Amino acid sequence: MDLSLQSKRFHIHELPAQDSSDVLRQDVQEGLFERPRSLPPKYFYDDEGSKLFDAICKTQDYYPTRTEAKLLQEHVASIIDVVKPNSCVELGAGTSAKTEIILSKLNSSLDSFSYLSIDVCEEVLCESALRLLDKYENLHVESVVGEYIPAIQAAPKLKGPVLYAFIGSSIGNFTEQESIVLLSAIAKKMNTEDYFLIGMDRVKDKGVLERAYDDSEGVTAKFNLNVLNVLNYKLGANFDLNKFSHQALYNESLQQIEMYLVSQCEQDVTFPTLDKTVSLEKNEKILTEVSRKYTKSSIKNLFEKSGLQEVEHYELFNKYFSLVLAKKKM
Numbered sequence: 001m002d003l004s005l006q007s008k009r010f011h012i013h014e015l016p017a018q019d020s021s022d023v024l025r026q027d028v029q030e031g032l033f034e035r036p037r038s039l040p041p042k043y044f045y046d047d048e049g050s051k052l053f054d055a056i057c058k059t060q061d062y063y064p065t066r067t068e069a070k071l072l073q074e075h076v077a078s079i080i081d082v083v084k085p086n087s088c089v090e091l092g093a094g095t096s097a098k099t100e101i102i103l104s105k106l107n108s109s110l111d112s113f114s115y116l117s118i119d120v121c122e123e124v125l126c127e128s129a130l131r132l133l134d135k136y137e138n139l140h141v142e143s144v145v146g147e148y149i150p151a152i153q154a155a156p157k158l159k160g161p162v163l164y165a166f167i168g169s170s171i172g173n174f175t176e177q178e179s180i181v182l183l184s185a186i187a188k189k190m191n192t193e194d195y196f197l198i199g200m201d202r203v204k205d206k207g208v209l210e211r212a213y214d215d216s217e218g219v220t221a222k223f224n225l226n227v228l229n230v231l232n233y234k235l236g237a238n239f240d241l242n243k244f245s246h247q248a249l250y251n252e253s254l255q256q257i258e259m260y261l262v263s264q265c266e267q268d269v270t271f272p273t274l275d276k277t278v279s280l281e282k283n284e285k286i287l288t289e290v291s292r293k294y295t296k297s298s299i300k301n302l303f304e305k306s307g308l309q310e311v312e313h314y315e316l317f318n319k320y321f322s323l324v325l326a327k328k329k330m
Ligand SMILES: C[S@@+](CC[C@H](N)C(=O)[O-])C[C@H]1O[C@@H](n2cnc3c(N)ncnc32)[C@H](O)[C@@H]1O
Pocket: 041, 042, 045, 050, 053, 057, 065, 091, 092, 093, 094, 095, 096, 098, 118, 119, 120, 121, 124, 146, 147, 148, 149, 167, 168, 169, 170
């Protein structure tokens, strides 16, 4: 990054060895060269992927962003009343667009407050920090470029009470076991005065879910395909994006959306940096993202196992999405 961006009100921290090409190589070896084929969703988010995700959030079909924003607008005053935060820490902050609902409220009530944003995408962290600092004169931003758990563990100490936020339904990208590990790491970092705010997408009609992940404007398809570009420029692979199609299916028994890239023909893709070739059959699928959907009871159950307890559970009349405020279990 351009270090001149760092200022009295903005510091950016990079974790050593985060997202190194070694980790990427290993993930690709384990995911793409084994069957069933898969890739971790974190590789969607290069600069272009973050912009495409932002565009997905603005599509008509992607209801989670609108719904979560509505819940935040309706309940921000009572959340702040309960938590009385002096700082906010956000995991997977992205553009921080919805977080602004919280930050603008804090800016009007506090002389000084801190926002620590964590994300794997450095570009999105810097762009958001500059936008936020320009708008909120009482704000100090610390950004950590890195993966959730190491970043939260390395995060500088901030003035409490701290509101930890994990919105955007990003928890859904993890298996039950991985979610417990991640939420437990957050609970461990929290003090007794701190709170945790999480956005979780709910089980609902299959058609609504599949449209949200295969929008009619084709933005999610571009977002999905972009991961192949990331592998092309980071590992020198030669994926031809025209030879793949996007697919989003709701797996009702596992209560999760599964996003795939489907090979349109028999093809070989070479990875010179790995000295390997992957041979794909026609219609062979690469799983690129799972997005788990929750019920009220599965949310409670997950919290139980992660050392958290619900304080408030916010939802709209259509029960499309849950915004849950929690504390560390005593
Ligand atoms: C689904 S988007 C949500 C963005 C934003 N919080 C929202 O609600 O719109 C997930 C965000 O988490 C980041 N991310 C994905 N995997 C990550 C990981 N393993 N560690 C840290 N950040 C990650 C992405 O770069 C992206 O900005």
